Amino acid sequence: GAGVSQTPSNKVTEKGKYVELRCxxxxxxxxxxxxxxxxxxxxxxxxxxxxxxxxxxxxxxxDRFFAVRPExxxxxxxxxxxxxxxxxVYLCASSPTExxxxxxxxGEGSRLTxx
Amino acid sequence: AQSVAQPEDxxxxxxxxxxxxxxxxSVSGNPYLFWYVQYPNRGLQFLLKYITGxxxxxGSYGFEAEFNKSQTSFHLKxxxxxxxxxxxxxCAVRDEYNNDMRFGAGTRLTVKx
Numbered sequence: 001g002a003g004v005s006q007t008p009s010n011k012v013t014e015k016g017k018y019v020e021l022r023c024x025x026x027x028x029x030x031x032x033x034x035x036x037x038x039x040x041x042x043x044x045x046x047x048x049x050x051x052x053x054x055x056x057x058x059x060x061x062x063d064r065f066f067a068v069r070p071e072x073x074x075x076x077x078x079x080x081x082x083x084x085x086x087x088x089v090y091l092c093a094s095s096p097t098e099x100x101x102x103x104x105x106x107g108e109g110s111r112l113t114x115x
Numbered sequence: 116a117q118s119v120a121q122p123e124d125x126x127x128x129x130x131x132x133x134x135x136x137x138x139x140x141s142v143s144g145n146p147y148l149f150w151y152v153q154y155p156n157r158g159l160q161f162l163l164k165y166i167t168g169x170x171x172x173x174g175s176y177g178f179e180a181e182f183n184k185s186q187t188s189f190h191l192k193x194x195x196x197x198x199x200x201x202x203x204x205x206c207a208v209r210d211e212y213n214n215d216m217r218f219g220a221g222t223r224l225t226v227k228x
Binding site: 004031035040044045059093100103107108 | 156157164215218
């Protein structure tokens with residue numbers, strides 16, 4: 001597709017359940033980022049991939065959060081034992097360059113609501 | 116670690132007037148600075164960036180931003196605001212050592228007819 005695609009656009013789950021959020025970056029983009037945006041806040045960095053490997057996962061809040069990018073394209077953010085505080089919009093972004101001078105191209109986000 | 120501050124939660128201007136949305140930053144080393152805009156229920160869209168060179172950078176939709184190293188600022192400006200400019204604006208920064216981009220809390224711009 002032309003842009004970054006994220007699915008599902010909305011996910012409602014119950015506390016304690018497992019959730020997967022998918023990101024399909026722009027074709028050919030090597031760098032991929034996950035951010036979390038809570039209401040009234042700016043995007044909060046979670047993890048950054050160069051190719052298949054997580055180059056920086058310092059933003060993951062705890063070990064319930066994990067992300068993979070096995071073939072260097074699509075990425076999945078996985079959240080175990082969800083808590084109400086995990087409710088937020090999860091944003092994915094990609095970049096054609098691994099240089100830190102490049103801008104990011106964002107998807108429209110996956111809104112997660114934990115009841 | 117790098118960080119940005121957007122001191123104003125909300126900016127209100129009349130259509131046709133100039134607008135400024137403020138941003139200050141903190142980094143180790145040289146800063147790479149970015150502005151993004153977010154419309155309701157949409158993803159963030161890139162407006163412009165400063166990497167090096169001329170301190171005044173021009174971007175999409177008539178926006179520009181001025182890099183001021185001594186004041187560690189990167190304010191977003193537009194000479195004549197449009198009602199359609201009403202949106203949420205985010206300033207972001209990377210430093211030359213880290214690839215993660217850090218965002219401010221955002222400023223809601225409202226342009227009234």
